[in-house]
Amino acid sequence: MSTHIGAKPGEIADRVLMPGDPLRAKWIAENYLEDAKCYSTVRNMFGFTGTYQGTRVSVQGSGMGMPSASIYAHELINEYGVKTLIRVGSCGALAESLNLRDVVAAIGSSTDSNMNRMRFDGLIDYAPVADFGLLRKAVEVAEQRGVTMRVGPILAADAFYTDRPDLYDTLADYGVLAVEMESAALYTIAARYQARALTILTVSDHIKRGEATTAQEREQTFSQMVEIALDTVVAA
Ligand SMILES: O=P(O)(O)O[C@H]1O[C@H](CO)[C@@H](O)[C@H]1O
Ligand SMILES: O=c1cc[nH]c(=O)[nH]1
Numbered sequence: 001m002s003t004h005i006g007a008k009p010g011e012i013a014d015r016v017l018m019p020g021d022p023l024r025a026k027w028i029a030e031n032y033l034e035d036a037k038c039y040s041t042v043r044n045m046f047g048f049t050g051t052y053q054g055t056r057v058s059v060q061g062s063g064m065g066m067p068s069a070s071i072y073a074h075e076l077i078n079e080y081g082v083k084t085l086i087r088v089g090s091c092g093a094l095a096e097s098l099n100l101r102d103v104v105a106a107i108g109s110s111t112d113s114n115m116n117r118m119r120f121d122g123l124i125d126y127a128p129v130a131d132f133g134l135l136r137k138a139v140e141v142a143e144q145r146g147v148t149m150r151v152g153p154i155l156a157a158d159a160f161y162t163d164r165p166d167l168y169d170t171l172a173d174y175g176v177l178a179v180e181m182e183s184a185a186l187y188t189i190a191a192r193y194q195a196r197a198l199t200i201l202t203v204s205d206h207i208k209r210g211e212a213t214t215a216q217e218r219e220q221t222f223s224q225m226v227e228i229a230l231d232t233v234v235a236a
Contacts, residue, residue: 105210
């Protein structure tokens with residue numbers, strides 16, 4: 001058992017899907033994994049291991065925000081030997097061209113978090129990026145499935161409710177597609193400990209248009225993203 005994950009050694013697969021929402025983890029395990037077994041209920045941040053197309057896969061909730069997601073990514077990699085992590089999250093669209101339920105893969109993640117400034121003594125603006133092999137595979141899988149998946153940079157924000165919507169407009173001018181709250185930390189921790197990471201998102205909100213999906217939809221209906229992530233993680 002690690003501090004925040006109640007699994008015994010060997011109970012977590014070396015490839016993991018990471019939704020922020022622990023109930024999305026449960027939904028994925030119940031709907032996509034065979035012989036899924038819950039290995040952790042610590043803090044109700046559920047984790048499950050089962051098989052997908054014959055390959056062992058785990059699904060671990062990571063909570064909201066980079067401090068929480070960092071704990072799970074760190075423990076999965078360093079205490080359970082996880083090598084491949086694909087975040088499956090929701091996001092707010094910044095790009096006008098995106099619509100609710102569109103799927104986005106994050107090639108890189110800008111952030112307003114202070115975590116990496118602390119890591120690099122404020123001297124380097126580190127650029128957290130996706131693993132190229134995972135991203136390439138996800139693009140292939142999306143094409144095979146006939147899903148239009150936008151690939152581009154995103155923002156990992158500390159705050160869900162921002163006081164600076166003007167900055168979102170500026171980021172959109174620079175090609176940033178969407179905002180979520182974990183990817184920069186996930187990419188950084190994976191790089192630091194020689195693991196591979198990718199973030200795939202579904203647009204749950206459109207920031208400019210004020211459109212939003214429901215909590216139930218965020219938990220249970222983002223199947224295209226989950227299927228792309230599962231096909232990618234087993235091929236990795
Ligand atoms: O749907 P999840 O994976 O939790 O991701 C997004 O949703 C949460 C905010 O509602 C944040 O965690 C954000 O990154
Ligand atoms: O971080 C997030 C996630 C979903 N929707 C948003 O607007 N922001």
